[in-house]
Amino acid sequence: MTHAPASFTPEPGGSVAVFLEPSADGLAARLADPRQPAVLVTDQGLTRGDGVFETMTAIAGPSGHRIRKEDSHLERLASSAASLDLPVPDAESWRQAAAAGLEAYAAGTPGTDAVVKLVATRGPEGVPGGGHYVSGTADTGSDGELTDVTAGTKPDAPALSGTYWVLVSAVSPGLAAARERGLSVLLLDRGFDSSVSERAPWLLMGAKTLSYAVNMAAMRFAAAQGADDVIFVSSDGKVLEGPTSTVLLARRVPTADGADTVELVTPLRSSGILPGTSQGTIFAAAQEAGWDLGYGPLEPSDLLDADGVWLVSSVRGVAPVTSLDGVTLDVDRELTDRLATFLDADRSPGRHGPLH
């Protein structure tokens, strides 16, 4: 990807957008003020929620920002895009765009953590490859040869006809307080049974798409009941995930020598949930620490009986659940701190990561 000069410096606290756009030699990064309109009303990300995204945290340090779990996020973005048959830039292009955005952000707001969002949409309707992209990179023509369904590209390199950008912005000030205070959570029916993702790939259960209207409606429903967040449950009674987070629970297990060990459990991935990048990182560190790891299936009673329940996500981090449908849950401060330390350590998730 071509490096573009830092053509935009935001005011203190201001956000930076970096667009990945076609250029003579592939893709170029263009810095821009996100307060300026940038997207067409015909973009299918907007008209159909047809796209994917990732939200990452960048930690400020003496030699610039370090993006937490960047590899895991980029792997999951690629996996989500594959579910949607959506051509997206390669990981290195995203990495460079994020770095350019963070550099410009730091010029306006030095030395503070930031949120880095990556978005890819199918692009405007009616553009070659945009509205007509059918099944991956290529289609078999009547003569039996591979013919590309997008215009002007090799069969093995689908046209990047979508809209792609990185947005670097300030961390919302309320998140640390919410994390500290803990979350009152409602259990809400997600409508699907826990085996649907295996039989119906068109439901995109494991993809992080832009179609989040239901997730947002569930959060509004919870807020209207005075709750902070939601844990979705399948129609067959299995614990799934939060609208923007992964569920973890821990059990302290007494050992023969009188000490405790900890069992850390997350819902079964095949039940149709997003693979959590924070969960993967925490699990990798927990395993190194000698904890036992478990993968559901979990039911609401498992949450009530646990020694701790958390919603984990990249930006809010590790937030303890303090009540579930109005029932107070035990909060284990020591375990919360250890999970947060595991996340901060940002170890490679290995086989506990989003794609393994």
Added chain:
Amino acid sequence: MTHAPASFTPEPGGSVAVFLEPSADGLAARLADPRQPAVLVTDQGLTRGDGVFETMTAIAGPSGHRIRKEDSHLERLASSAASLDLPVPDAESWRQAAAAGLEAYAAGTPGTDAVVKLVATRGPEGVPGGGHYVSGTADTGSDGELTDVTAGTKPDAPALSGTYWVLVSAVSPGLAAARERGLSVLLLDRGFDSSVSERAPWLLMGAKTLSYAVNMAAMRFAAAQGADDVIFVSSDGKVLEGPTSTVLLARRVPTADGADTVELVTPLRSSGILPGTSQGTIFAAAQEAGWDLGYGPLEPSDLLDADGVWLVSSVRGVAPVTSLDGVTLDVDRELTDRLATFLDADRSPGRHGPLH
């Protein structure tokens, strides 16, 4: 709403955007070239699929365009927005914006039908009322009085802090051919059981939201199998709807006097489907014509046994289903023509309409 001068005339065949924007006395319509970027990357319509839409057909006539079923579409838009707790402009503002867009469109492309799309999003994140709109128009403060959760508005008039536009564009040339040829259709599992919409309003089953990634994925899945379209089936085996259409079936019923009467049936609305504006209009005219009307529940075998099955939608119109999962269906040309005539007549849907 303030009338704005027609500040933009498209080239022949070109589209027109009309933005509804805050002004001193409410809302103003601003005409614009939709090939220019108009939406922020932080718009929640884009980042969360958090918004609603309608797509209407405008028929060209000697005294300008007539929008088919405009009342039904505006009612459904309001109903969808209510499901999402989304403040939207009133019907009259939409009507005026659509009329202004059609006038400009006709200046570029006289005398041809057009597609009129209405879109409302929750607007940019972080704007007062934008990202913080919780539960309708007002919230009860600790003193028991109504306090508005949006900034600077009366409790009974939620701030129009979203992004609102009308897009007028040409009718896609392939639609008439698809209608004429008929559709090969796949049945695909929608994952939900048919009672979910009643127990889980946060799933937004009856709302036409911008979160259409699953609908688009289902269409791509069908295309990859060589099919033209999809009929979704609930996890308990009930016929639901197409990703962008309503299902109708007809049975010819012999009468005592040796003639036929027709029974026209559509799936049960409470099974979690969108109320079809075309279905409502067709049903109203069919009732006047003395047909019997039925509302499911329907199962796939009912489709196989029918004398005709159609997918109806505002832009493509009445399209016969010629095969279902590879099984050829009877196509009744006479019934297809009558249904198309019913739709063209554009009678008030009355109690068969989207909200009755």
